Amino acid sequence: MSNNITLSLDDVKTLSLSVLTQNGYSETHAAAITDVIYACQLDDCHSHGLFRLFMCVDTMQGGQVDGHALPTITEPGPSVVKADANKGISLLALNEAMPRLVEKAKTQGMAALAINNCFHFSALWPEVEMLSQQGLVGIAMVPSHAWVAPAGGTRGTLGTNPLAFSWPRLEKDPFTFDFATSQFARGEIELYRRAGKPLPEGVAIDKNGKPTTDPEAAMEGAMLTFGGYKGSALSIMIELMAGPLIDDLTSLESIAAADGNTGAPYHGEIILAMNPEMLSGGKVAQNDERAERLFADIIDQGARLPSQRRYQARARNLERNALEIPAQLYQDILKLKG
Amino acid sequence: MSNNITLSLDDVKTLSLSVLTQNGYSETHAAAITDVIYACQLDDCHSHGLFRLFMCVDTMQGGQVDGHALPTITEPGPSVVKADANKGISLLALNEAMPRLVEKAKTQGMAALAINNCFHFSALWPEVEMLSQQGLVGIAMVPSHAWVAPAGGTRGTLGTNPLAFSWPRLEKDPFTFDFATSQFARGEIELYRRAGKPLPEGVAIDKNGKPTTDPEAAMEGAMLTFGGYKGSALSIMIELMAGPLIDDLTSLESIAAADGNTGAPYHGEIILAMNPEMLSGGKVAQNDERAERLFADIIDQGARLPSQRRYQARARNLERNALEIPAQLYQDILKLKG
Known part of the structure; x- marks a missing residue:
């Protein structure tokens, strides 16, 4: 039993375009946004795929963006x-x-x-x-927004940045990384909060600038950067x-x-x-x-290059011309349509 | 009682120039190297000041550099x-x-x-x-040299990089940082080894790729990067x-x-x-x-901007037109002269 549903790749694009155009975005904006939402969903990068339609609609409802x-x-x-x-x-x-x-x-x-x-x-x-x-x-x-404290600080000043x-690799998918300079993404802290789980040490401080593992206190305080100073x-x-x-x-x-x-x-x-x-x-x-010899030496010792899971998902989803998303997410997205 | 000696700023330059020209470097190379050794020593940045003359001489003795x-x-x-x-x-x-x-x-x-x-x-x-x-x-x-293991790896592949x-700040010394992407500098591990002290956790692995706090085992194994993956x-x-x-x-x-x-x-x-x-x-x-408001918000919460100690040292040493170095270092440098 799966809680996922299968969408064709065209369905992903059509769904994104229709939600965006029905929520205040022009055809050209909807197309540009859909390019990136589709690219992320194709790579099973769920946090930045169709899920981001909620943020797009939320942003429009805020009244500041020009669609x-x-x-x-x-x-x-x-x-x-x-x-x-x-x-x-x-x-x-x-x-x-x-x-x-x-x-x-x-x-x-x-x-x-x-x-x-x-x-x-x-x-x-x-x-x-x-x-x-x-x-x-x-x-x-x-x-982004000033949610992250500088090393030695007590409050949010920096973004998740x-x-x-x-x-580019001549024969292979590129070597790509994309990471927040905060220790955690903001959404991860929210997931800990919803699950009622304590955060690891070193991720956040409370509103008094003291270390905390309480996700609620962290959201009221500030996040910390990765890698200290x-x-x-x-x-x-x-x-x-x-x-x-x-x-x-x-x-x-x-x-x-x-x-x-x-x-x-x-x-x-x-x-x-x-x-x-x-x-x-x-x-x-x-x-x-020369770069390939470097990558080969990294892989040979059991370490991983970043983004490889994305490339595997991309190949798999392109091959079957379809991908899976959680059924509940799909139902929630449909509610964004007019 | 101090184990330091005082050198005039001109003495620093003259000492560096004479050691370098007496050890195989042309006048123009000696002058370019001295510019940077002097800049570091002026800022009390001892690890990259006159101390580096030993490395310059060592490099020449290796026979590969063209002076x-x-x-x-x-x-x-x-x-x-x-x-x-x-x-x-x-x-x-x-x-x-x-x-x-x-x-x-x-x-x-x-x-x-x-x-x-x-x-x-x-x-x-x-x-x-x-x-x-x-x-x-x-x-x-x-x-640099392949002393640092990639995240998840077991041996040195990366440099201290x-x-x-x-x-540039219009009215102030610049905002500058300069850090190794290894958790520790290689020289720091050597200092722990000489002092017979264990390393902190997370700094190095041994030659079998296992975490170690033994500086000797770390030098035979590999260092780790800061900030994990x-x-x-x-x-x-x-x-x-x-x-x-x-x-x-x-x-x-x-x-x-x-x-x-x-x-x-x-x-x-x-x-x-x-x-x-x-x-x-x-x-x-x-x-x-706008950048100054960012810096002010960082300082206001008790956090520090990088390089401030250097700028304080620079101002102090320029003011007195002299600086201090350990007496033993000075004696050792004199031995480099012909």
Whole structure:
């Protein structure tokens, strides 16, 4: 007996498109959002797949997002693209700016894309994998809301500030990671709360800045970064690069701007793209072999490369042209339709 | 009673220059190396100050470094500078390429410098602070030798792989960090071994891949990364970006190339530079204020910004035009002179 239902891959897209267009998003926004929701669901990445439709609807109900906003793309320098999302979800701006980022990285060797004034709810790995699909190396960073304390601190200042990286492999799926710089994702703490289970040590502090394993106290207090003062420094780097560097909000400013609304946070994003052809002096094949020897040495000792479970799920789901989601999730999504 | 001796700032430079020129380094190499040794010693950063003269001499005695190598600088793309150190210490190549990196970042918005075929012994913060002194944001990465196991692994594959970042502040010393992605620096384990003290848990594994707190067993086994699988992923990113991306060695290849020699490892380095003027659309002052509000919120809760102790030491030592080093270190350095 399974509590899952099977959807064809087309059904996933149709379901996402219809929920979004019936909840205030234009056809173009719905298509851009569906691209990423579909990519995540195809990889059995449930937390960022169809489940995110609830956040998209919640964000619309908050009344701050513009579901019909048209992005404005500018090029303030030969290696810089800026995409102003004009208060839309980030993904339409991303899609429109991505070809220019790719072209700049290919011709200049290195380029940056800054997305501004966007609501952002999505995983970052689909964004850096757009670059590795083009033979480029990609790095992406976003702030979020000030839920995470700096090392040695007592309250939320930093976002969960994910960092994503993708490296193109000539014969294989890319080497990709995408992790929050908080020790836990915010949703994980919520799962512990619902299950009535204590958190591990070192994940959170209470509202007085004292260590806590109580999920309720953690939600009222602050989360901690991974890796102590080093993870905290990395998180501050992400705040600076995806915030003030590109003239956009810090996680402190983003949570203030939300004014109590839940839903996707409003802020900026930075994506860097590097061209191995130019940086290696034309020796891409030799250096692909060099990287493969590194990966082989990691795998040979029983360690795992990140994202491999996703790639296995992707291959399996593409093969059968269908995927499974929890039946209850499906029922709940149907209720989002008008 | 102090075991320190006082040196004038000029004495520090003169001592470094004379040791280096008497041990096989040309005047220009000795000057480039001394710049960084002096910068570190001025900040009371003892591990990377005059103490590193021993490593410079050790590297020369290994017979692989060219103390007179002249770097070759090329520009394979509008946003890429490549500096071939031609088997010299990295720092002369760095100094010669840095003005081109700065100019490219200022005119293009974003640029990368790849240093190739270099011996590298130095802290990375002086390199990224060269960029923040110019109003640019800097990131630097290097591999090292394969002493560090990936998360879930049993042997050394990765280097200690430091990551350095510097953010220019309009009115203050920059926000800078420079940390190894290994949990401990290799020298720290050596200090525990000499002191006969057990290591903390989670720092190292023995030669069979089992957790150990015995420093001796750790030196025969492998170190662990900070922050578990996230720190491990970050370390792999640094291997890829400072290795195969720029056509240079991984930490596995670097330790093999050393052929048992101690001294500075031989590999490459990547430095990224970003121009806030262009990325912020000309709003540097407003975004400096925004970053300062973030820093103020961190400090206000009793947390510390990295590098503050260095800046305090720098101010103190510049004020008195002198600094202190252990008397024994001074005696040992004098023995390096011919």
